[in-house]
Amino acid sequence: ILNVEQSPQSLHVQEGDSTNFTCSFPSSNFYALHWYRWETAKSPEALFVMTLNGDEKKKGRISATLNTKEGYSYLYIKGSQPEDSATYLCALRYGQNFVFGPGTRLSALP
Amino acid sequence: GAVVSQHPSWVICKSGTSVKIECRSLDFQATTMFWYRQFPKQSLMLMATSNEGSKATYEQGVEKDKFLINHASLTLSTLTVTSAHPEDSSFYICSASQSPPAGIPLYGYTFGSGTRLTVV
Numbered sequence: 001i002l003n004v005e006q007s008p009q010s011l012h013v014q015e016g017d018s019t020n021f022t023c024s025f026p027s028s029n030f031y032a033l034h035w036y037r038w039e040t041a042k043s044p045e046a047l048f049v050m051t052l053n054g055d056e057k058k059k060g061r062i063s064a065t066l067n068t069k070e071g072y073s074y075l076y077i078k079g080s081q082p083e084d085s086a087t088y089l090c091a092l093r094y095g096q097n098f099v100f101g102p103g104t105r106l107s108a109l110p
Numbered sequence: 111g112a113v114v115s116q117h118p119s120w121v122i123c124k125s126g127t128s129v130k131i132e133c134r135s136l137d138f139q140a141t142t143m144f145w146y147r148q149f150p151k152q153s154l155m156l157m158a159t160s161n162e163g164s165k166a167t168y169e170q171g172v173e174k175d176k177f178l179i180n181h182a183s184l185t186l187s188t189l190t191v192t193s194a195h196p197e198d199s200s201f202y203i204c205s206a207s208q209s210p211p212a213g214i215p216l217y218g219y220t221f222g223s224g225t226r227l228t229v230v
Contacts, residue, residue, distance in 0.1 A: 004153070036221075043114065043221040089154070096142060096207065098219075100154040 002026065004092055006101035013080045013108050020076045021104040023090030027071040035064055035075055036089040038103070044089060080108040112138045114206050116222025123194055123229055131189045131225045133204035140206035143187035144219075145179060148201040160187055194229040201226050
């Protein structure tokens with residue numbers, strides 16, 4: 001069974017701090033890597049989809065990179081705000097199926 | 111954007127009873143529905159995949175007679191946990207996909223908001 005890992009499991013940052021976390025996976029053929037933002041009691045919200053080695057995506061203060069050769073993706077948040085508090089999931093997509101990581105829970109404190 | 115409505119958001123039931131969870135796609139046709147569960151501090155794990163009008167495909171280790179999936183229409187899929195036991199207590203969440211538009215290789219997956227099931 002493919003294992004997708006995320007680190008750290010959780011972290012607390014102060015408002016205004018920049019932060020990043022990691023999704024790591026065994027190098028293998030997969031269709032795409034997805035990042036989701038999941039607030040409590042809400043639906044996971046799609047952030048990014050990346051497919052190619054070296055892909056970089058950006059959405060406002062959040063960006064992500066993909067390194068398929070070494071098996072990792074980074075998610076960066078610049079200038080954290082309290083509304084960034086959520087669990088950030090990464091998932092590898094094989095065909096129609098996803099393999100999810102356990103998530104990184106971010107608390108951005110005012 | 112695409113929305114999937116999942117109900118109930120939480121349910122407590124007695125051991126031995128059955129519980130039905132619904133996922134409805136509100137503004138698109140969900141040709142495929144995925145059902146996941148998540149135990150505490152673990153990842154979302156795929157339970158089954160269902161295509162509208164067909165029997166669901168279950169992942170290894172998931173009992174099809176215990177977790178009944180119905181996907182009779184393009185906007186509704188249900189998961190029924192039959193004869194629930196405390197070990198079935200978990201977080202269940204659905205994800206729907208639309209038919210891919212022609213020529214676009216990546217298409218969206220929209221999640222419901224999940225159901226927390228507690229069996230006492």
